[in-house]
Amino acid sequence: MKKYFLPFIMLTIFETVAVALWLTQDNIFYLFNFSYIGISLSLGMLLYVRKYKYARRVAQFLVGLYMLVYLGLICGENMQIEGFWYYLFTGVFEAATIHYAVAKIFGPLLFGRGWCGYACWTAMVLDFLPYKVPETPRKKIGWIRYLTFAISLIFVSALFLAHVGNIEKIMFWAFIIGNAIYYAVGIILAFAFKDNRAFCKYICPVTVFLKPMSYFSLLRIECDKSKCVSCGKCRKVCPMEVDVTDNSRKRKNGTECILCFECVKSCPKGAL
Numbered sequence: 001m002k003k004y005f006l007p008f009i010m011l012t013i014f015e016t017v018a019v020a021l022w023l024t025q026d027n028i029f030y031l032f033n034f035s036y037i038g039i040s041l042s043l044g045m046l047l048y049v050r051k052y053k054y055a056r057r058v059a060q061f062l063v064g065l066y067m068l069v070y071l072g073l074i075c076g077e078n079m080q081i082e083g084f085w086y087y088l089f090t091g092v093f094e095a096a097t098i099h100y101a102v103a104k105i106f107g108p109l110l111f112g113r114g115w116c117g118y119a120c121w122t123a124m125v126l127d128f129l130p131y132k133v134p135e136t137p138r139k140k141i142g143w144i145r146y147l148t149f150a151i152s153l154i155f156v157s158a159l160f161l162a163h164v165g166n167i168e169k170i171m172f173w174a175f176i177i178g179n180a181i182y183y184a185v186g187i188i189l190a191f192a193f194k195d196n197r198a199f200c201k202y203i204c205p206v207t208v209f210l211k212p213m214s215y216f217s218l219l220r221i222e223c224d225k226s227k228c229v230s231c232g233k234c235r236k237v238c239p240m241e242v243d244v245t246d247n248s249r250k251r252k253n254g255t256e257c258i259l260c261f262e263c264v265k266s267c268p269k270g271a272l
């Protein structure tokens with residue numbers, strides 16, 4: 001039964017958030033929204049412990065498609081970082097602000113970059129590409145993320161400062177165009193650098209929140225040094241080039257771990 005502890009904890013966390021927001025915001029949507037996400041994520045974890053090969057992908061599709069298609073396209077919520085700035089500036093505690101607070105700002109203190117492994121609709125597509133493990137050395141262009149972060153903030157600030165009318169509609173189209181750009185850039189970079197997750201490593205503005213917060217993550221992969229034989233297999237399968245055998249918080253690329261568990265699956269000694 002011990003192996004079902006993690007899916008159970010995940011479901012409990014999300015149900016607590018769902019009920020708390022439902023009651024405090026007096027809006028049943030939050031009960032539905034966070035229950036759905038919690039059930040999807042715990043189902044993915046449950047399938048993982050039952051050794052189903054595509055467990056992570058199931059969760060990624062259930063959550064990613066829900067956010068992209070239902071919340072984004074049908075409900076018209078900009079769930080990207082521009083939507084976060086928009087709702088933050090208007091002072092409205094809406095889906096995008098709550099989503100960012102739970103999944104990308106405070107949540108990573110608990111579950112690190114689980115969002116990037118199990119829910120992101122951009123990575124949901126990028127993970128289909130052929131370079132699951134990078135085939136070229138890492139580039140020193142991670143600074144681009146700060147540029148895209150600044151551009152998103154300046155774009156939304158400019159709309160407010162210029163008192164542009166009908167911002168809501170602009171935000172809807174910004175969501176569609178922004179996603180199209182993300183997918184196009186993500187796919188081009190994946191092929192150019194032979195690395196499916198190149199977009200995540202160098203471009204994604206959300207990592208400006210995700211990286212520092214996940215540094216303190218409670219949930220992280222640890223290495224049992226007494227079992228490890230230094231075969232290096234875990235590092236060979238890692239899509240984010242994390243030195244997972246180093247247990248310190250300062251491990252190489254430690255804030256990039258997406259908790260995909262590929263290293264755990266590949267370890268011949270069960271050390272992770």
Ligand code: SF4
Nearest residue numbers: 116120122123200204
């Ligand atoms: S780094 Fe950005 S694009 Fe990549 S999975 Fe995380 S949120 Fe999605």
Ligand code: SF4
Nearest residue numbers: 238257258260261263
């Ligand atoms: S392979 Fe291991 S260290 Fe690398 S991202 Fe996945 S869980 Fe993290």
Ligand code: SF4
Nearest residue numbers: 228229231232234267
């Ligand atoms: S795969 Fe396992 S045994 Fe090999 S280096 Fe990694 S943790 Fe150690």
